[in-house]
Amino acid sequence: MWQLFRKTPMWRPRPFRDRYDVVIIGGGVHGLATAYYLGRAGVRDVCVLEKSYLGSGASGRNTAIIRSNYRTPEGVSFYDESVKLYERLAADLGYNLLFSQQGHLTLAHTDSAINGLRVRAEVNQLMGVESRLIWPEEIQRLVPALDLSPRPRYPVLAALYHPPGGIIRHDAVVWAYARGADRMGIAIHPFTEAVGIGTSNGQVTSVLTSRGEIRAGVVVNATAGFCSTVAKMVGLHLPIVTHPLQAFVTEPLKPFLDKVIVSATLHVYVSQTDRGELVIGSEIDPYSSYSSRSTLPFLEATAAHTLELFPCLRRVRVLRQWAGICDMTPDYSPILGEVPGLKGFILDVGWGTYGFKAGPVAGKRIAELIATGRTPELIKPFSLTRFYDDTLVGEKAAAAVSH
Amino acid sequence: MDDQPLLGGALRTRLGRVDGPGGLAGLAGWEAARRLAAEVEGEPRIQRLQTATAFGVYEGLLLGVMQGRRLYRVRPRQLIVATGAFEHPLVFQGNDLPGVFLGTGLQRLITLDGVRPGRAAVVVTNADHGWAVAQDLLAVGVEVAAVAEARPELPPAAEALAAAGVKCFAGATIHDARGRRHVEGALLVRLDAGGDPVAGSERLIACDLIAVSTTPEPAGALLAQADGRLGYDPALDAVVPQALASSVHAAGAVTGLSDLGFALLGGRLAGLEAASALGLGGGEASRMATLRAEVEAHRARLRRGLRVRQLTSVPSVGRKRFVCLCEDVTEKDLADAVREGFDHLETLKRYTTVTMGPCQGKMCHLPAIGVTARLTGRGMAETGTTTARPPVQPVPLGVLAGPHHEPVRRTPLHARHAALGATWMDMGAWKRPLLYTSVEAEVRAVREAVGVIDVSTLGKLEVVGREAAAFLEWIHPGRVADLAVGRIRYRVMCDDAGIILDDGTTARLGEDRFFVTTGTGSLEAVGQWLEWWLAGTGRCVHVADVTSAYAAVNLAGPKCREVLARLTDLDLSPGAFPYMAVREALVGGVPALLLRIGFVGELGYEIHAPAEYGAWLWDLLLDAGREHVIRPFGVEAQRVLRLEKLHLIPGHDTDALSNPLEADMAWAVKLDKPDFIGRRLLEAARARGLRQRLVGFELLDGVVPGEGDAVVADGRPIGRVTSSKWSPTLGRGIGMAWIPPELAQEGVEIRIRSAGRLTRGRVVVRPFYDPDGARLKS
């Protein structure tokens, strides 16, 4: 149905070799974007290992919200670059990604929430990102179906409006990066699991996989929810806890919502895809787990909260629910860069519930780091050392519910 | 529980006679179903839930069940799944034309709805059931123009039909459906041994109905969700349960074999096994073993008798060969996708959306596997299956949500505020008066005479026990254990990263008894925090949440002592009841706890009394204060008053990265005391120096910025305003802001960006009002 006219494989099976310059563990958006930008930077002796099919992790399970209205200047500049990369990505990759910059609204139902949104609006504007506080009258114009009456227990008082925010077809991004990397000769090995990592004298030397050993001087950990298990292979303990995150879709409806709607107070967000389905999600499950099993309490609570916002959806039916796992950091910001004391071991993790939107920027900057040996300024604030010298980049207020 | 209005399952839709055991032989299917249902209905110990769909099995065997608009959560100890099987459509050109039906669909129309579905039918099948469908069609007067049986030989059931003059073709199936808007004919072809059509064997048969009846595909999604393992069984040409989780049983067609006798036997065994697992009898081991053997023997017999020919589609071309009818995915779409490299069922599904429509693959799961297997040259088993995600049947949001109840918490004085015409605000679940009259008037009353505010929403915890003092000492970065009985101390609580969690007061009521107040919104968090650190330690400490047991008011202002004196015999003189002391006394005849503290910066008493007497006490206070023109004041006035004193509100002026050293609360951190929660990070924070500071500011220009506005320098955000108000007392705008430490000195000018414009402010580090607290202590 997509790309009717091109019938060559998106990525080809390539021989499994026993050495590469760079091994990327994880075939999600981060691993594949890194591979693609490495290729663009001329580093092409690269392979991507994925233990299952491409996009089988969070990259194939997320709700694909893309935005840059974060709270800290560091966060805003970082995600803003990603949004700009996404804007050009379909053209760069020659693939329809269905990126819909429809606009993103974060609702406030309490006065303290308004203050929190105002902080973001101010920081966003100062960093050149379109984002502003709007009030019920304008909200109603943008989202006619939203209940702005005093009926709900917590009526909507204001919203942070972020016009460049939107949604994308997540799988297409994953596949298109894979194709882009493949076209530059990079090897993509699905159904190949990394099971160990060899090091010697503070330097990474090899990756042991389910299909044999690979020698490599640079290994990228891009395994999101599983990143602690991969870090453990080199004895590294990450300040990360893995939690499930759930979502569901409804049956398709005629277009009725063309904004992404997020409410932190109600722990819910809603968007409508081009297929007409409503995609609805919430915050992480409160317990840590590697299980991607969905739960009934989540479905009930999230349905209830959705109807607080859109009572008109009462009869709309839920088609399917699912869960993915998320690598949560204490400050809701990622961990990027080479691990001090272990040359060649590079982290692209800590993506929590918000990492899909960062695939392009993280891939590009990690590739730059590998290609040049220098850590780009943009990702310096996100180094692992921030947990030792206590320079956290606090984004919880901007990322806990609105992924 | 059953999703149909009447019990009986698929049997209910069958006209043909059954040859089943148990006195059912010779009955029509629907009669047998009625007989069996009556047995269940006649048993008072069986609770029935009809028109009820079990739509998902979740962790711990939790079942979600929808019945009409009602949602049931059922947590059985033993679960028996007998959800039957589906037929699946075949893939052929024109298979979306009106007039193409599944055999079971026709049987429902005939038996349940009394409809004669067409005039002339062609039945296409690869299973015995197709022949029963043909019989049922004949029985209601539909001409059966032909039966195309994909298997190489006709089954015994064909005899009767052939005798009735029906054309029966073995080794044949449908190639395409003809017709413009409706079926007008079926083009049948013969299949060679490899399943390919034999050229020249086409035969067009006129009809207005095509009945497709295939090997049954078990409705096994619930079993999969209940941790069962499902896999493709070539002998059955179906994805069947291969292993079940403990406490889960399966019976009937869901096991892959559709046979009444087998269903009855298997159902009996499942019931007995569940009963015996529950210790409710179920028969001696030997009897069970016999039954089990009988079931196995029956299964083996059935399997031996099976004649299966895998059939999803006839290899051919055509644009209207739909695999997924919900999502309009054709065989060609799948072929293209496979050529593009989406040859794994999971990626293929995502790429083409096959199986992702409203039926969630119930209809097209097996055809999708079949087509994929052929396209990729892999076997059916290797092709695998997709995950059976809940809900098995679409469930309306309204059913899941139920009647939505978000509780509202009201203080014991709620009706009094309502009578005074208060403007309300939400604070967590609480409703609080934001304002009664005007902020100016309310602020002035407190500063000049006396005001009273309802503070019942404060979290109130009683912490008692031999080790209570030591425990609180360890929880807090400040000192608690050396607090004298009858005294109060402000407290700040940090998490293990040294971040401010909450503040409030600790009053020591006895050696082993503390009364701890928390912020309105932080009670749950603080309560959980204390329990977290107590859990499993065996410490002799008990934490009781007494929040709703007490109504509380804060009586504040220079005249408040006189007002209170009218209602109590307690000696209120500063010597007898000094600042930061706590007393228990009768106030207006009500036993009360009085805390002499002053968040708003005036002489004040926080009075806690049993909730039942709250309104009574409130009336007495207003009455006693009439002479001094006492005024109730709301949250807005309180916020102005405390801002004039530069008292921060955790969560409002602080966030998830604020520590007390930077928040100008160094007084609350005693690094010279033994270990406490958050110590390491607070030490580290002190060692590295402050990175930002929370300070007061006053505005040099007129506009009061919004809370959350940025403090800027050279066009970049360098800090943020957390609180900002017009101060009627000072006659100018004031506030609090986080700024870089080098700017945090009295008098430094800062710029605040407000609504796109810059405003000038001046840093103030000492409270604006009564900086030495003389009024508080008076």
Ligand SMILES: Cc1cc2nc3c(=O)[nH]c(=O)nc-3n(C[C@H](O)[C@H](O)[C@H](O)COP(=O)(O)OP(=O)(O)OC[C@H]3O[C@@H](n4cnc5c(N)ncnc54)[C@H](O)[C@@H]3O)c2cc1C
């Ligand atoms: C329900 C849900 C909703 C979300 N919504 C959003 C959203 O709206 N916006 C947003 O920006 N983000 C969102 N996210 C987060 C986002 O999906 C993730 O942060 C992002 O996809 C992470 O991408 P990744 O490539 O790092 O990891 P993944 O996509 O998880 O890829 C990691 C891969 O590594 C593989 N792997 C693991 N261990 C090994 C091993 N040892 N060897 C080989 N391979 C291995 C895994 O199989 C996996 O495929 C959401 C997440 C979920 C679960």
